[in-house]
Amino acid sequence: MAEVHALDDYYLAITLFITIAYQLFFFSIAFTLKFDKLTDFAGGTNFIVLAIITLAFSGHHNARQIVDSLFIMIWGARLSGFLLFRIIKTGKDDRFDDKRDKFFSFLGFWVFQMIWVWTVSLPVTVLNSPNVTKYRQPNFGTGRDIAGVILFVIGFLMESVSDIQKxxxxxxxxxxxxVCDVGLFVWTRHPNYFGEIIIQFSIFMIAVSPAAYGYAHGGAYSALYASILGPFFLTLLLMFVSGLPLQERPGAKKRYESGNHWESYLTYTKRTSILIPFPPQLYVHMPTILKRTIFLEFPLYVFDPAKHADQSKVREREAEEGGASSGNEQNHGVQDHA
Structure with a gap:
C-alpha cells in the first residue's frame, strides 16, 4: 500500500486539523448539555484516532511503527477509560464549576487540550510520516527499542497501578x-505523573531509532529528534502548569486552613519524594538542598503557612474547634454531676 501524502510530508497539518475538529465536536456537546463526562474521554481517545490514521496513511507498517502506535493507543485507551469511569462515579468535574457556563473560558480548556494531544502525539506522528517511512529502518530490536519497551512497561504499570490504588x-x-500513603505512594507523592512522563519518553526513544542509528537523513533526521517536544511538553505541563502546581501548594493550603489531617500530611511530605520514587527512610534525612534540586521539589511547590495561608480561615476554624471543645466539656460536666 502506498503512503498517503496529506498537506505536508510529516502529517503535522492533517493531525492538527483532525485534533481541532475532534475536540470541537466534543466541546459542543459538553457546553450545550453542560456534560462533564466527555472531557477527559475526548482527550485520551484523540491519541488513538491520530495514531490509527497516521499508521494507516503511512503505507509502510514496519514493526517499530506498529509498536509505537500501539503503545500510545494503549496509553490513551487506559487513561480515557479510567477517567471516564471516575467521572461517572463522581458525577461532575469540579475543575469546570467556574467555567461550565462561560463559553470562552470553557473553550479555553478545550483549546489547551488540542495543543496537548497534538504535541504529545508528535513522536508517533513523525515516525509514521512519508518523509520518515521512505527510508529503510533498522530492524526492530535495537538497544533503544528494547530500552523503550522496558520503560513503557514500567511507566504504564506505575500509572495504572497508582491510579487504582488511590x-x-x-x-x-x-x-x-x-493522606493516601499506600502502595506506590509510599515511594513518591505522584507515581502516576512519574509513570506518565516515563511512558512518553519511552515512545520517543523508540520513534527516534531510525535517526539514532543513521537510517534517516536530512529533514527526517531533524524531525525525529525534534519530536522530543512531545514528552518535554508533557513533563513541563505536569511539573509547572496543570499537575504538581495544582496539587502541592493548594492541597497543603486547604489541609492547613481546615485542619484536615495536617500533621500527618506534613510528616508525609517530609519523608516522601514529590516525583522521583525513592525510599522514604532515606528521603526523610535528605538535605533540603538535594530535595530542591536532584529530587525536583522546587520552592513553587512548598507551602509556607505564614506566607500562603488565609489566617482568617485558620482563626475561624480554631474558634469553632474551641467552641465545640468547650461545649463538650460542659456536657461531660453535666453527665458527671448527674
Whole structure:
C-alpha cells in the first residue's frame, strides 16, 4: 500500500486539523448539555484516532511503527477509560464549576487540550510520516527499542497501578480526608505523573531509532529528534502548569486552613519524594538542598503557612474547634454531676 501524502510530508497539518475538529465536536456537546463526562474521554481517545490514521496513511507498517502506535493507543485507551469511569462515579468535574457556563473560558480548556494531544502525539506522528517511512529502518530490536519497551512497561504499570490504588483508598469511608500513603505512594507523592512522563519518553526513544542509528537523513533526521517536544511538553505541563502546581501548594493550603489531617500530611511530605520514587527512610534525612534540586521539589511547590495561608480561615476554624471543645466539656460536666 502506498503512503498517503496529506498537506505536508510529516502529517503535522492533517493531525492538527483532525485534533481541532475532534475536540470541537466534543466541546459542543459538553457546553450545550453542560456534560462533564466527555472531557477527559475526548482527550485520551484523540491519541488513538491520530495514531490509527497516521499508521494507516503511512503505507509502510514496519514493526517499530506498529509498536509505537500501539503503545500510545494503549496509553490513551487506559487513561480515557479510567477517567471516564471516575467521572461517572463522581458525577461532575469540579475543575469546570467556574467555567461550565462561560463559553470562552470553557473553550479555553478545550483549546489547551488540542495543543496537548497534538504535541504529545508528535513522536508517533513523525515516525509514521512519508518523509520518515521512505527510508529503510533498522530492524526492530535495537538497544533503544528494547530500552523503550522496558520503560513503557514500567511507566504504564506505575500509572495504572497508582491510579487504582488511590481510587480504592479514597473510596473507603474510613479514609475520608486522610493522606493516601499506600502502595506506590509510599515511594513518591505522584507515581502516576512519574509513570506518565516515563511512558512518553519511552515512545520517543523508540520513534527516534531510525535517526539514532543513521537510517534517516536530512529533514527526517531533524524531525525525529525534534519530536522530543512531545514528552518535554508533557513533563513541563505536569511539573509547572496543570499537575504538581495544582496539587502541592493548594492541597497543603486547604489541609492547613481546615485542619484536615495536617500533621500527618506534613510528616508525609517530609519523608516522601514529590516525583522521583525513592525510599522514604532515606528521603526523610535528605538535605533540603538535594530535595530542591536532584529530587525536583522546587520552592513553587512548598507551602509556607505564614506566607500562603488565609489566617482568617485558620482563626475561624480554631474558634469553632474551641467552641465545640468547650461545649463538650460542659456536657461531660453535666453527665458527671448527674
Amino acid at each position: 481510587y480504592i483508598f479514597r473510596s473507603k469511608p474510613e479514609n475520608k480526608g486522610k
